[in-house]
Amino acid sequence: xxxxQRLVPVIYIxxxxxxxxxxxxxxxxxxxxxxxxxxxxxxxxxxENYIEIFTDPTWYRGYLNSITYVLMxxxxxITFALPAAYAFSRFRFLGDKHLFFWLLTNRMAPPAVFxxxxxxxxxxxxxxxxxxxxxxxxxxxxxxLAVWILEGFMSGVPKQLDxxxxxxxxxxxxxxxxxxxxxIASGIGVAAFFCFMYSWVEMLxxxxxTSVAAxxxxxxxxxxxxxxxxxxxxxxxxxxxxIIPGAIVIYFVRNYIAKGFSLGRV
Amino acid sequence: xxxxxxxxxxxxxxxxxxxLVAFNALIPLMTVVNYAFQETFGDNVFFWExxxxxxxxxxxxxxxxxxxxxxxxxxxILLIEVPLGIVIALSMPRKGPWVSVCxxxxxxxxxxxxxxxxxxxxxxxxPDIGLLGYTLNSIGIDYNFTQQPVSxxxxxxxxxxxxxxxxxVLLAYAGLSAIPEAYYQAxxxxxxxxxxxxxxxQLPKMKRVLTIAILLRFMDSFMIYTELIVxxxxxxxxxxxxxxxxxxxxxxxxxxxxxxxxxxxIYFFIVLLICWVFYTLMMxxxxx
Numbered sequence: 001x002x003x004x005q006r007l008v009p010v011i012y013i014x015x016x017x018x019x020x021x022x023x024x025x026x027x028x029x030x031x032x033x034x035x036x037x038x039x040x041x042x043x044x045x046x047x048e049n050y051i052e053i054f055t056d057p058t059w060y061r062g063y064l065n066s067i068t069y070v071l072m073x074x075x076x077x078i079t080f081a082l083p084a085a086y087a088f089s090r091f092r093f094l095g096d097k098h099l100f101f102w103l104l105t106n107r108m109a110p111p112a113v114f115x116x117x118x119x120x121x122x123x124x125x126x127x128x129x130x131x132x133x134x135x136x137x138x139x140x141x142x143x144x145l146a147v148w149i150l151e152g153f154m155s156g157v158p159k160q161l162d163x164x165x166x167x168x169x170x171x172x173x174x175x176x177x178x179x180x181x182x183x184i185a186s187g188i189g190v191a192a193f194f195c196f197m198y199s200w201v202e203m204l205x206x207x208x209x210t211s212v213a214a215x216x217x218x219x220x221x222x223x224x225x226x227x228x229x230x231x232x233x234x235x236x237x238x239x240x241x242x243i244i245p246g247a248i249v250i251y252f253v254r255n256y257i258a259k260g261f262s263l264g265r266v
Numbered sequence: 267x268x269x270x271x272x273x274x275x276x277x278x279x280x281x282x283x284x285x286l287v288a289f290n291a292l293i294p295l296m297t298v299v300n301y302a303f304q305e306t307f308g309d310n311v312f313f314w315e316x317x318x319x320x321x322x323x324x325x326x327x328x329x330x331x332x333x334x335x336x337x338x339x340x341x342x343i344l345l346i347e348v349p350l351g352i353v354i355a356l357s358m359p360r361k362g363p364w365v366s367v368c369x370x371x372x373x374x375x376x377x378x379x380x381x382x383x384x385x386x387x388x389x390x391x392x393p394d395i396g397l398l399g400y401t402l403n404s405i406g407i408d409y410n411f412t413q414q415p416v417s418x419x420x421x422x423x424x425x426x427x428x429x430x431x432x433x434x435v436l437l438a439y440a441g442l443s444a445i446p447e448a449y450y451q452a453x454x455x456x457x458x459x460x461x462x463x464x465x466x467x468q469l470p471k472m473k474r475v476l477t478i479a480i481l482l483r484f485m486d487s488f489m490i491y492t493e494l495i496v497x498x499x500x501x502x503x504x505x506x507x508x509x510x511x512x513x514x515x516x517x518x519x520x521x522x523x524x525x526x527x528x529x530x531x532i533y534f535f536i537v538l539l540i541c542w543v544f545y546t547l548m549m550x551x552x553x554x
Contacts, residue, residue, distance in 0.1 A: 246377025
């Protein structure tokens with residue numbers, strides 16, 4: 001590979017890192033320094049913003065609430081999607097193709113369209129402002145995605161595996177849990193990663209469906225704009241902290257993300 | 267390819283998913299439909315309005331403008347992100363320790379909450395104290411995304427390219443790494459040029475994943491809301507008011523629920539229609 005070609009990814013990554021660097025740099029500045037003028041590095045290095053987030057319960061609870069509903073959503077989505085994906089990958093049944101497309105259409109629904117009706121629905125069944133409400137609402141787009149990814153991975157497992165297990169006298173649930181799930185473990189990992197990712201980054205529905213008890217970090221962050229002017233340092237610190245869970249998750253699945261994005265069907 | 271057996275009882279496996287998704291999809295959708303065809307003054311009293319709201323929305327300049335802006339935005343980001351993503355994927359190392367480093371760093375923007383992406387770009391682009399805005403202004407370019415529509419558009423597109431090009435890179439890279447080494451050796455023996463290798467080996471292998479990339483990017487860019495509302499709020503004026511933002515302004519800002527619901531349905535229908543065309547083409551490709 002010629003040198004100029006090797007530089008392409010390097011330049012791209014530098015471009016990706018610039019705004020992140022700026023966010024980090026801002027988070028270590030005091031509000032006065034930020035508003036005082038331009039500076040490339042924090043002149044007056046401070047951890048004040050982070051300390052405020054970690055000591056104020058209304059702040060750190062936002063993170064805990066978000067992580068709670070994201071994990072709930074991941075577990076629900078994968079549990080429901082596994083049998084469905086199995087059916088789609090192994091059998092032909094009445095309306096299967098239409099059903100599959102209908103599921104995918106829900107991934108296409110703009111959240112802005114559903115925000116208000118969702119609020120009414122979850123208020124009507126008394127789930128408004130609970131973690132489970134957000135977890136269930138996010139199933140709208142995560143379950144179709146999980147079914148799609150898992151179906152791709154399952155189609156890569158030869159059907160002989162099912163037949164062999166049947167001959168060996170495995171009952172279906174035992175075969176599914178003991179043999180089939182380990183065989184598609186990387187697929188489950190990738191699907192879980194995607195559910196985590198989309199639930200973690202989605203902020204419109206989570207903000208609409210929570211107010212106090214299950215307030216998400218997105219809703220918490222809007223506080224910086226309203227109280228005492230515009231606290232940019234605090235906003236930057238809160239933003240920088242939201243990158244961490246994602247970074248941890250990526251590190252664990254780094255060898256599978258490329259395959260997962262192609263939904264297991266390269 | 268797995269040969270599927272016909273088995274109607276497979277429906278039992280699918281029922282839980284159907285129930286859960288239908289609960290989330292159909293009830294809100296019916297709420298929207300209710301509002302789209304009726305007028306309400308509260309207290310659950312409804313008056314039939316028929317297609318009035320639909321006509322009103324379809325004939326309004328406001329909807330046309332937002333729709334045109336949306337089409338322009340989606341076309342621009344697709345035209346930038348897809349070729350750029352392919353170029354970057356082609357230049358990435360195939361193996362070695364740098365692959366993981368590249369992938370992790372590139373995937374990072376994808377996992378940042380959307381409101382944080384907007385906020386991050388907002389403080390990055392602020393004309394007086396942001397790195398991008400300050401640098402541009404100090405080298406003599408007049409740039410202020412809160413005042414000038416052109417600057418606002420450039421910032422928005424730059425943000426989207428920053429946020430989502432990695433998705434195309436990851437997909438294209440997945441397609442490329444599935445090409446056996448023997449193909450390249452054969453091309454070398456034949457003395458094929460770099461362009462020929464790309465056109466006859468790499469591009470056909472990437473076709474499927476690129477369709478997925480375009481489909482995902484199309485759907486998501488048509489729904490863009492959170493990043494944009496934090497970055498520009500749809501302004502200055504209405505210059506970056508895309509469909510989602512216009513919809514929320516109509517529904518929550520002015521509380522015009524009837525037209526907002528009608529617009530929701532039209533909006534959803536457009537996305538569905540285009541995705542259906544994509545999906546059918548994709549499935550046709552797969553069967554070949």
